[in-house]
Amino acid sequence: MSAVSLMAMILSVVVLMVGGKKGLFTLLNLAFNLMSIILVIWALSKGFSLGLVVAIFTIVTFFNNFWLFNQEIDAYYTKVSMTASAGVILIMTCLLPVFLRASASYGFAPEELEELGAFSLDVLVNYRDIFAVLVIVAMVGAVIDGAISVASAMSEIESEHPDMTVAQLRQSGLRIGRDIVSTTMTTLLLAFFGNYLGVVLFILDFNYGWQYLMNAQLVVSQLVVMFLAAIGTLVTLPLTAYLYIKMKQSPKSKVGGIE
Numbered sequence: 084m085s086a087v088s089l090m091a092m093i094l095s096v097v098v099l100m101v102g103g104k105k106g107l108f109t110l111l112n113l114a115f116n117l118m119s120i121i122l123v124i125w126a127l128s129k130g131f132s133l134g135l136v137v138a139i140f141t142i143v144t145f146f147n148n149f150w151l152f153n154q155e156i157d158a159y160y161t162k163v164s165m166t167a168s169a170g171v172i173l174i175m176t177c178l179l180p181v182f183l184r185a186s187a188s189y190g191f192a193p194e195e196l197e198e199l200g201a202f203s204l205d206v207l208v209n210y211r212d213i214f215a216v217l218v219i220v221a222m223v224g225a226v227i228d229g230a231i232s233v234a235s236a237m238s239e240i241e242s243e244h245p246d247m248t249v250a251q252l253r254q255s256g257l258r259i260g261r262d263i264v265s266t267t268m269t270t271l272l273l274a275f276f277g278n279y280l281g282v283v284l285f286i287l288d289f290n291y292g293w294q295y296l297m298n299a300q301l302v303v304s305q306l307v308v309m310f311l312a313a314i315g316t317l318v319t320l321p322l323t324a325y326l327y328i329k330m331k332q333s334p335k336s337k338v339g340g341i342e
Contacts, residue, residue: 095110098110112147112148115147116144116147119140119143119144119147120220122139122140122143123136123139123140123216123220126139127212127213127216133212133215133216136212136216137176137215137216137219140216140219140220140223141172141219141223144223144227145165145168145169145227148227149161149164149165158238159238159330159331160231160234160235160237160238160327161231161234162330163230163234163323163326163327163330164227164230164231164233164234164235164323165230166326166330167230167234167319167322167323167326168223168226168227168230168319170322171226171230171315171318171319171322172219172222172223172226172315174318175222175226175311175314175315175318176219179215179218179219179311180215182307182311183211183214183215183218183307186303186304186307214304217308218307218308218311218312221308221311221312222311222312222315225267225271225312225313225315225316226312226315226316226319228316229260229263229267229316229319229320229323230319230320230323232259232263233256233259233260233263233319233320233323233324233327234323234327236256236259237252237255237256237259237324237327238327240252240255249328252327252328253324253325253328256323256324256327256328257321257324259320259324260320260321260323260324261320263320264317264320267313267316267317268313271309271312271313272309274309278305283302
């Protein structure tokens with residue numbers, strides 16, 4: 084048994100012990116998301132259009148997280164988080180070509196080409212599309228996580244304090260969002276340095292300096308992913324708090340409104 088298989092088994096056991104029945108749904112959710120990513124890789128390798136791949140991946144991810152393995156499908160906060168996530172992802176996807184054109188950070192970096200010199204690069208793959216999908220995959224996960232965190236917390240607060248006013252509940256949602264901001268930014272930053280700490284030390288060891296480091300394509304491409312995921316998440320947090328109040332006040336809402 085390989086080390087990866089052993090760690091996967093340990094993770095599964097811990098998830099089941101902590102989450103119980105919901106832990107089982109979490110593992111199924113994880114497996115389904117993994118299959119979705121594999122499907123995206125296959126579709127890109129076969130030359131499917133970027134728009135079609137992104138649309139299918141987003142729809143499948145939403146179906147997976149909000150319907151298929153979600154035991155709280157009828158919960159009001161699920162509808163709120165889904166609406167907020169869909170809006171932010173749609174806006175960020177429309178703005179993505181502008182960011183990609185401005186950064187021009189897609190494709191292989193010079194440091195990577197040295198290791199790939201023995202392989203043929205004559206492949207019919209659009210690296211700009213691949214990078215765009217990479218950004219969207221990272222952004223979708225972060226946005227959905229932020230939206231569900233705020234909406235579920237506001238739902239719990241409202242259930243525990245049913246006499247809260249609209250202003251108080253809105254302020255509670257914004258405070259929750261502000262608390263999540265710092266942890267989200269820290270997670271993204273540590274993930275970046277954790278993945279590329281060796282590259283950073285390698286570049287600095289040759290005395291290239293911080294100016295070269297911050298303009299190196301290998302670093303810039305990952306910074307673009309981190310910044311766009313962070314921007315999407317930061318926009319999602321207050322938007323979710325706003326929609327939680329707004330959708331409940333709507334006359335068409337089937338959930339009891341708040342005064």
